[in-house]
Amino acid sequence: xxxxxxxxxxxxxxxxxIFQELIRIIWYENLNDINEIPQKVLKDLRNDINKEIDEGxxxxxxxxxxxxxxxxxxxxxxxKDLINEATNLKQIQMPVISIIDDAxxxxxxxxxECLTKSKHIHCNKESTxxxxxxxxxxxxxxxxxxxxxxxxxxNMLKSKEYPVYAAVAPxxxxxxxxxxxxxxxxxxxxxIGFEDMIEVAxxxxxxxxxEAYSFYENMNNNNKExxxxxxxxxxWVNLVKNKFxxxxxxxxxxxxPMIACGRIIKILNPxxxxxxxxxxxxxxxxxxxxxxxxxxDFVLTFEEIEQIFKALNVNLLDIEEDAREESSYxxxxxxxxxxxxxxxxxxxxxxxxxxxxxxxxxxGAKECIEDLNKVINKELDVNFIEGMGCIGGCIGxxxxxxxxxxxxxxxxxxxxxADMKTxxxxxxxxxxxxxxxxxxxxxxxxxxxxxxQKIFERSTK
Numbered sequence: 001x002x003x004x005x006x007x008x009x010x011x012x013x014x015x016x017x018i019f020q021e022l023i024r025i026i027w028y029e030n031l032n033d034i035n036e037i038p039q040k041v042l043k044d045l046r047n048d049i050n051k052e053i054d055e056g057x058x059x060x061x062x063x064x065x066x067x068x069x070x071x072x073x074x075x076x077x078x079x080k081d082l083i084n085e086a087t088n089l090k091q092i093q094m095p096v097i098s099i100i101d102d103a104x105x106x107x108x109x110x111x112x113e114c115l116t117k118s119k120h121i122h123c124n125k126e127s128t129x130x131x132x133x134x135x136x137x138x139x140x141x142x143x144x145x146x147x148x149x150x151x152x153x154x155n156m157l158k159s160k161e162y163p164v165y166a167a168v169a170p171x172x173x174x175x176x177x178x179x180x181x182x183x184x185x186x187x188x189x190x191x192i193g194f195e196d197m198i199e200v201a202x203x204x205x206x207x208x209x210x211e212a213y214s215f216y217e218n219m220n221n222n223n224k225e226x227x228x229x230x231x232x233x234x235x236w237v238n239l240v241k242n243k244f245x246x247x248x249x250x251x252x253x254x255x256x257p258m259i260a261c262g263r264i265i266k267i268l269n270p271x272x273x274x275x276x277x278x279x280x281x282x283x284x285x286x287x288x289x290x291x292x293x294x295x296x297d298f299v300l301t302f303e304e305i306e307q308i309f310k311a312l313n314v315n316l317l318d319i320e321e322d323a324r325e326e327s328s329y330x331x332x333x334x335x336x337x338x339x340x341x342x343x344x345x346x347x348x349x350x351x352x353x354x355x356x357x358x359x360x361x362x363x364g365a366k367e368c369i370e371d372l373n374k375v376i377n378k379e380l381d382v383n384f385i386e387g388m389g390c391i392g393g394c395i396g397x398x399x400x401x402x403x404x405x406x407x408x409x410x411x412x413x414x415x416x417x418a419d420m421k422t423x424x425x426x427x428x429x430x431x432x433x434x435x436x437x438x439x440x441x442x443x444x445x446x447x448x449x450x451x452x453q454k455i456f457e458r459s460t461k
Contacts, residue, residue: 235389
């Protein structure tokens with residue numbers, strides 16, 4: 001069998017096309033021609049690359065698109081049965097990123113060891129995979145792919161059995177169009193069945209206050225050691241735990257804004273289902289961690305949401321805005337590398353301007369590793385460490401829709417437009433905390449408060 005010499009990740013390109021086709025078929029319940037999809041895809045694929053691709057590869061690609069695991073043996077497959085299996089999934093199983101092994105025989109590297117595939121398999125075996133997505137983009141065929149979690153959500157959105165809330169990452173602004181505001185995105189999501197959209201920046205505000213008071217107490221107790229924030233990035237947290245266990249105890253016990261937001265929504269509406277939307281693949285794995293899996297039911301990326309809107313003919317520019325102010329400057333700036341540090345610093349100044357705050361922000365795995373080594377070896381004089389797995393921070397996530405520079409400019413503009421500058425100015429924060437029995441923001445640092453532990457701390461289960 002001749003290998004396919006191709007660099008454009010042909011299977012990834014077809015993943016997008018098949019996904020949109022499946023959305024239309026399942027959403028509108030037009031299942032008559034569903035079993036013709038594999039042959040149609042095969043025909044188009046063979047025309048595109050002038051090579052033979054077998055049906056098993058396409059079926060496994062469809063399985064991943066439906067949120068299912070690929071399988072080794074493909075016999076007679078009825079896609080209606082697959083749809084029934086996928087739409088009845090209550091949750092997506094690990095691993096988040098799968099390999100279509102059958103496709104590997106078409107790769108030009110098939111005669112030798114594939115280092116990309118080997119590294120992915122090794123990370124899964126050693127439980128060190130953070131689903132950062134690097135292996136996906138190094139695979140020339142696109143045979144390493146993340147599961148899409150939308151097909152299992154369709155019945156939930158259409159049936160209205162549960163209120164389904166979208167928790168949207170701070171990096172969203174401008175991703176779906178220059179004139180697409182938070183209010184327009186909220187209305188668009190409501191038009192496809194979501195009950196409401198909450199900006200995760202609101203939860204970031206609460207965690208900013210919590211981390212600021214924790215840091216303040218740390219310094220007041222004359223603790224000279226540095227403090228590692230766990231906010232935002234699961235790739236960063238896993239990197240520290242796996243490569244630098246000697247300092248893992250310095251990681252904050254706070255959950256990420258995504259987890260906090262999901263828990264907040266479910267405190268306010270116990271019957272709610274929560275879908276996180278962001279630029280990150282690793283969030284799909286974070287949401288399924290044993291200690292965190294009570295918060296988020298499904299995760300979608302910006303790329304996937306864009307494809308969903310296209311498939312369902314949602315025109316964002318024709319939608320009436322549903323606007324409201326949820327977050328402060330501090331919560332919104334989390335989307336950028338250095339944003340967490342800026343937020344903590346601004347909040348600390350309101351708490352006690354005399355506290356010495358010496359932050360450093362790492363971005364990208366290489367810089368995270370190199371510079372954390374320097375901190376450990378006392379080559380850098382810092383007392384607050386922030387890390388992001390992607391260059392630029394969340395705006396540089398693998399499923400972003402804009403360049404880092406454009407995303408950064410949008411976040412800066414949106415952050416500066418906020419009426420509230422810090423969490424301490426945010427009345428939404430005060431109202432929620434009072435509702436759960438926390439009468440003062442500074443009480444977020446009370447270690448044995450049941451509600452604080454339940455919502456904002458990592459569970460030990």
